Amino acid sequence: MNPRQSQALYRERIAQAVAAIVRDPLAEHTLHSLAALAHFSPFHFHRVYLSVTGETVAATIRRVRLAQATRQLVRTEPSVTQIGQDAGYDSPQAFSRAFRQFAGASPQAFRRRLHQYTGPAVQLENLPALHLHAVRHIGPPATIPHTQRRLRQLLGQTPVRAWFGLAWGDPNHGTDFSYYAGAALDVALPPTAGLEPLAVAPGLYAVHMLNGPYTQIGAAINALYATWLPQSGYEPEDRPVLEHYLNSPRDTAPEALQTRLLIPIRTLGAPAGVNA
Known part of the structure; x- marks a missing residue:
């Protein structure tokens, strides 16, 4: 197997773990369960994952959960507090800090911006x-x-x-x-x-x-x-x-x-x- 084929195989196997996170971001994804999906040893999986994706497993889970939160904020319900709890945050303050870092605005400001949107300038x-x-x-x-x-x-x-x-x-x-x-x-x-x-x-x-x-x-x-x-x-x-x-x-x-x-x-x- 040449280096290009080897790299592609690594990416495909890691993609299986990422796909599992995307399908159910609120599930309890452990290093052992994700390593099994990617067919890597759990003792080395975290380093392999970081080398392929450029981020830790925890960072991917956090980012996917926050992306899911942006889709929920399009609607007038549920409340921001409930959306934060659904994303796995114990307090509105922790959710607001993480969301601001992710999206550049607080959850409330992000929701207001979406609802005030009148259409794109083209x-x-x-x-x-x-x-x-x-x-x-x-x-x-x-x-x-x-x-x-x-x-x-x-x-x-x-x-x-x-x-x-x-x-x-x-x-x-x-x-x-x-x-x-x-x-x-x-x-x-x-x-x-x-x-x-x-x-x-x-x-x-x-x-x-x-x-x-x-x-x-x-x-x-x-x-x-x-x-x-x-x-x-x-x-x-x-x-x-x-x-x-x-x-x-x-x-x-x-x-x-x-x-x-x-x-x-x-x-x-x-x-x-x-x-x-």
């Missing part, structure tokens, strides 16, 4: 073809940050002009969802294990600037499809949805993150590839 933009170096995501959508981290590790000190996420399909429905972490480079790069070239055809996009944590990306894209697209005179075209990351959580607070969300479109009823 601009139309024609983009040229994109030629990227990319890593395909393996595993549930909740582990996409791990794939983005892996792309950065593979590129090392290579200068990057722009960072992207590329998504085909709906992450919450069906089995046709696929995602790549991609980078646009200004320099030629020799073949690198784990990286593959990825081209995106030129075309028209509906562009929305999202200011805030990445946890809001899913809701913002859903709003584009639900509130803007049906009355726009356009329809989706068969190109990936793009997430263009303008800064990085490594050196930027969650509330200051900026992400351009781009929905590929064409004039309603026009043949494929025709924008007007």
Whole structure:
């Protein structure tokens, strides 16, 4: 088995453990039970998990539980206190601190922002073809940050002009969802294990600037499809949805993150590839 195959096998086995956490984040996930799912010795599982995902098992569980809390806050019920208890926090204060660190706002402020949302501001933009170096995501959508981290590790000190996420399909429905972490480079790069070239055809996009944590990306894209697209005179075209990351959580607070969300479109009823 060559190194690339070995690395892929490690990621696939760890993905089984992550998928179990995502399916039931409130279950009592122990190192022994997760190690058994991934077919690793429990004595070494934690180090293997950390090396593959870039975070501890406890951090993954905490992040998935808080992501579940953001979905609950969309509704007017249950109470914030109940949502915190459902996420495994013993007090509202502990939940509020953890949620603020995760989403860049308190649970109450996050809920108010969602309820005051009147629809996305959108601009139309024609983009040229994109030629990227990319890593395909393996595993549930909740582990996409791990794939983005892996792309950065593979590129090392290579200068990057722009960072992207590329998504085909709906992450919450069906089995046709696929995602790549991609980078646009200004320099030629020799073949690198784990990286593959990825081209995106030129075309028209509906562009929305999202200011805030990445946890809001899913809701913002859903709003584009639900509130803007049906009355726009356009329809989706068969190109990936793009997430263009303008800064990085490594050196930027969650509330200051900026992400351009781009929905590929064409004039309603026009043949494929025709924008007007």
